[in-house]
Every structure is written in structure tokens, then in C-alpha cells.
Amino acid sequence: MTGPLDQDDYALAGEYVLGTLSLAQRKAVEARLKHEPELLRAVMAWEERFVPYTALTQPVRPSDSLWPRIERSLNALHDSQSASVTTPPRRRWVTQLPFWQGAAGIGMAAALVMGVMLSQVSTAPTTPEYMVVLLAPQSQSAGWVVQASNQQQIELIPLGTFEVPDGKALEFWTKADEWQAPVSLGLVEPGQPIRLRLDELPPLQDNQLFELTLEDDTGSPTGLPTGPIQFIGRAVEI
Numbered sequence: 552m553t554g555p556l557d558q559d560d561y562a563l564a565g566e567y568v569l570g571t572l573s574l575a576q577r578k579a580v581e582a583r584l585k586h587e588p589e590l591l592r593a594v595m596a597w598e599e600r601f602v603p604y605t606a607l608t609q610p611v612r613p614s615d616s617l618w619p620r621i622e623r624s625l626n627a628l629h630d631s632q633s634a635s636v637t638t639p640p641r642r643r644w645v646t647q648l649p650f651w652q653g654a655a656g657i658g659m660a661a662a663l664v665m666g667v668m669l670s671q672v673s674t675a676p677t678t679p680e681y682m683v684v685l686l687a688p689q690s691q692s693a694g695w696v697v698q699a700s701n702q703q704q705i706e707l708i709p710l711g712t713f714e715v716p717d718g719k720a721l722e723f724w725t726k727a728d729e730w731q732a733p734v735s736l737g738l739v740e741p742g743q744p745i746r747l748r749l750d751e752l753p754p755l756q757d758n759q760l761f762e763l764t765l766e767d768d769t770g771s772p773t774g775l776p777t778g779p780i781q782f783i784g785r786a787v788e789i
Contacts, residue, residue, distance in 0.1 A: 556589050564593035681705075682789050683761045685782035694782045697761055702754035706746045713741040713781070715765070722766040724776055725752070727759045738770055739763060759786040 556564070566572050567580045584591045683697035694713060699705045707723065715721060721741060726733035736747055749755060764771075765778040 556593055560590060561593055564590060565597045568594055568597040680789050681755055681757070681759075681786045683759075683784045683786045685761060685763060685784040687782055688780055695763065697784070697786070699755050699786070702756075703749045704746065705749065705755070706744060707739065708744045709742050711742075715741055718768050719765050719778075720768045720770065721763045721781060722770055722776070722778075723747075723761070723763055725759060725761050727753065727756055732775060733760070733762070735771065735774065738766075755786060757786060757788045760784075761786065 563572075563580060567577060572580065580590070580594075584594065680701070681697075681699040684693050685695040685697065686692065687694055693710050695710060696708045697705050698708065713721070721739040723736040723739045724733040725736055734752060739745065760783070762776070762783040763781045764776045765781055766776075767778075771777050
């Protein structure tokens with residue numbers, strides 16, 4: 552295939568990465584991946600696109616009996632197959648993403664991803680939407696999510712509680728790659744969602760930096776981040 556994918560194949564690539572296809576459908580996609588570079592690129596793009604959603608879930612340790620059950624099931628499947636089985640193309644994210652450590656994460660990520668896929672296959676082009684998962688630098692745990700329904704409005708949503716020392720406050724910042732310095736979006740109340748208009752800033756763009764720093768309770772005295780970074784992440788177009 553040399554031309555661009557149609558919307559059905561683009562959605563099919565997303566379902567393949569998510570793992571919602573039947574066995575027969577998955578094998579059909581894997582056969583096409585060997586000689587359709589556009590479909591392969593779509594699969595890789597979906598893999599990268601789904602990565603931020605996994606930060607929304609907490610890893611859950613599986614029970615001691617889970618892996619033996621999986622091994623028994625795989626052995627039974629192998630025994631039932633008569634011919635040699637061709638190894639499917641490697642799915643990079645399957646071995647890397649933390650939500651595969653527990654079934655709870657899979658369900659949440661699947662619900663989020665399916666919503667993204669529905670928006671991607673609409674017949675008319677839409678304004679790009681963005682998402683940012685803000686992680687604590689040390690623990691890499693997700694503390695906040697930034698969602699953007701358009702390029703000029705964002706919503707900052709807390710994923711938990713955060714204690715701020717007396718006399719301190721969280722200040723919200725953003726910076727696009729070509730900007731010389733970050734811009735303050737104001738002080739943030741821990742645990743409280745807020746919506747912000749970005750009318751005085753350039754349109755939101757892919758890879759734009761967002762962070763929360765710990766500043767004086769009146770905000771940074773210099774107009775630039777001075778305190779330690781509490782949460783940080785970059786925008787991903789979805």
C-alpha cells in the first residue's frame with residue numbers, strides 16, 4: 552500500500568494496538584503489516600498515542616495464581632495447534648506499559664482509549680485535542696491531568712490530594728518549545744479542578760510543557776519558576 556490509510560484501516564490499527572480484535576482479525580492485521588508500511592506506521596502511532604493514558608492508573612500486583620493460569624492456558628493453546636505458528640510482529644508497548652501489571656488499569660485505559668478512537672474516526676476534521684499527564688519527578692506517579700477540548704482552553708484535573716506546606720502554593724506554568732521562558736497560568740488549589748482560557752497565549756501545540764512548582768503563597772516573586780517542580784508533563788495530541 553502506498554497511499555494514505557482510509558479511516559476504517561486507521562481505526563483498525565487502533566483496535567489492534569488496544570487488543571480488542573478477535574484472533575482471526577488480529578492475524579489478518581499482522582499479515583498485512585508485513586507488506587503495508589502505512590498500516591504499520593499507523594500501529595506505531597497508536598502505540599505512542601496511548602502511552603499517556605497508562606499514567607492514569609496505579610499498578611496492581613497480580614495474584615500468585617495468575618501467571619500459572621496464563622501459562623497453562625498458553626500451553627493448552629499450543630498443544631491444540633497442529634502446524635508451526637508464525638511469531639507475530641513484536642508489540643513494543645505490551646512489555647513496557649505499567650497498566651499491564653493489573654487488570655484494573657486495563658479497564659480504565661481501554662475506556663479512555665475507545666473514546667479517543669471514536670473522535671479519530673469522525674468523518675469531518677476536528678480541532679486537535681490534547682492531553683497532558685503531570686507526573687511527580689521522583690516517584691513518576693500521576694498527580695494531575697490537563698485536558699484541552701481546543702487549542703485555547705484547558706482543564707486541570709487533580710488525580711489525588713497533595714499537601715502544600717504553610718506559606719507555600721502550587722503555581723501552574725506552561726512553555727512551548729520555541730518560547731524563551733515559561734508563562735504562569737496562576738496559582739492552583741490542591742485537589743481542585745480549574746478551567747483556564749489561553750486567549751493571550753499562542754495556540755496550544757504538541758509537546759508543550761506544563762508543570763506545577765512550589766512557590767511562595769503569593770506566587771513566584773520573579774515571574775519565573777523558582778521553587779522545586781512538583782509535577783511535570785508534555786502535551787500529546789490525541
